[in-house]
Amino acid sequence: MIQLPESFENRMMKMLGSEYPAFRLSLSSEVSHSVRINRKKTKKIISNDSVIYCNSGFYLKQRPVYTLDPLFHSGVYYPQESSSMFLEQYFRHTAKKNLRVLDLCAAPGGKSTHLSSILPDDSLLVSNEVIHSRARILSENTKKWGNPNVVVTCNDPSDFSRLAGFFDVIVVDAPCSGEGLFRRDPAAINEWSDSNADHCAQRQKRILADVWPSLAENGLLIYSTCTYNPAENEENIGWLAQFAPIEGVNLEIPDDWGIRKTEANGLPCFRFYPQNVRGEGYFTSAVRKKGSEAVKWNAKSKTSLPLAGKAEQNLLSGFIQNKPLSLIRFEDNFLAWPTELLSELDQIKASLRIIHAGIKTGEIIRDTFMPAHELAVSTICNQTAFPQTELTLSQALSFLKRDEFKVDFREKGWNLMTYLGHPVGWAKNIGNRFNNGYPKEWRIRMSTSEYTGERLFEEAVKFPLA
Ligand code: SAM
Secondary structure (H helix, E strand, O other): OOOOOHHHHHHHHHHHHHHHHHHHHHOOOOOOEEEEEOOOOOOOOOOOOEOOOOOOEEEEOOOOOHHHOHHHHOOOEEEOOHHHHHHHHHHOOOOOOOOEEEEOOOOOOHHHHHHHHHOOOOOEEEEEOOOHHHHHHHHHHHHHHOOOOEEEEOOOHHHHHHHOOOEEEEEEEOOOOOHHHOOOOOHHHHHOOHHHHHHHHHHHHHHHHHHHHHEEEEEEEEEEEOOOOHHHOHHHHHHHHHHOOEEEOOOOOOHHHOOEEEEEOOEEEEEEOOOOOOOOOEEEEEEEEOOOOOOOOOOOOOOOOOEOOHHHHHHHHOOEOOOOEEEEEEOOEEEEEEHHHHHHHHHHHHHOOEEEEOEEEEEEEOOEEEEOHHHHOOOOEOHHHOOEEEEOHHHHHHHHHOOOOOOOOOOOEEEEEEEOOEEEEEEEEOOOOEEEOOOHHHOOOOOOOOOOOOHHHHHHOOOOOO
């Protein structure tokens, strides 16, 4: 049995009463592993064991080494704890056209990649992370997921006051005391203390208060933590109710999902306990902003962003899918960005620190196109415009490590390198050798020498040929 801090145990005993022994026992049982599939990249299911709250979520029999699976680097799936996938439920009855959505505490990108799949192409996702090194990881993961309507920013929650009334939905997946992860990550137990849990509750209030002005009237704020501590959960939702006019969001949830419904000042909240659900501890609640103080944001009719000229557009248009995308000049590159969201990007550029926006398509050097890695793994690449070279697993891993290896190309120039039919990046065939276009900073650094061949992944995660 794992050792737990005494005051944590005492609080949980009081909260759970006769259910406490089952909770305690569940902390010694096996953790489940799950992934969410990128439906824009494959329609296949990977097992019959699906996550009940999420259309694209699946449990795995065992945890593969994700780093050594090229399909992870292609953004075909994202490993995510299943309780977190419940986020999808809030969008089941929300009108989903032209939404402006902020994921405030977004790294490493589980909720952002999920939101990016839930939202239609005409909606905007601002995916923010305050810690710069973590914002870089978030940027990498959202680029791999591949949708063009995403901006990754690195800002403090207070910076969002510059965008008063801008967002229709704000997701606050708050930094917390992590009690719900004790089973999965025993190190979280050592970091836990009463005073740290109190500190987390104060920080969460500050985050909520800072971001509140940027929520539009009737906008939805979805709050979540991975802790059981009421001070970080219901008490924060209740506190929000005293501070601003809000309405709770109820969800009809079948009893057999095992989720416990609680409330804060009459506002519905949902708790996930490992003795009742097939996932880790989690809390979530959503409120709608009411009242008349909200500022309405008005889009400008003309963008000040530097758009590509006619000749550049003509050259680039064949390489991207025929979607309503604009090409914006950025340094030596061209970014593909949804045309109907230009005004929003203008506003974000003026207010926030952008890490990346849209899909970097590539450079034009002396009238020839040099594709960017992001385009290869994006959902907007016109794959038929490039010769494709399929790699074996061992070749694909060498490619992702930027190691030297032998491969037969069918054509000279830029080839789209694929594994099981999914792009992993670019290589330029220059005759007797090739240039590897995989980003140096993303390369796999892990040793593959102990790796025993294709069976590992094929047994753990069955990805049939797309
Ligand atoms: N939503 C993420 C996902 O699904 O992958 C997980 C987010 S994690 C629970 C909380 C995040 O909040 C961390 O990335 C952390 O760096 C960030 N954070 C820490 N302090 C913060 C603060 N004061 N304001 C906003 N975010 C903060």
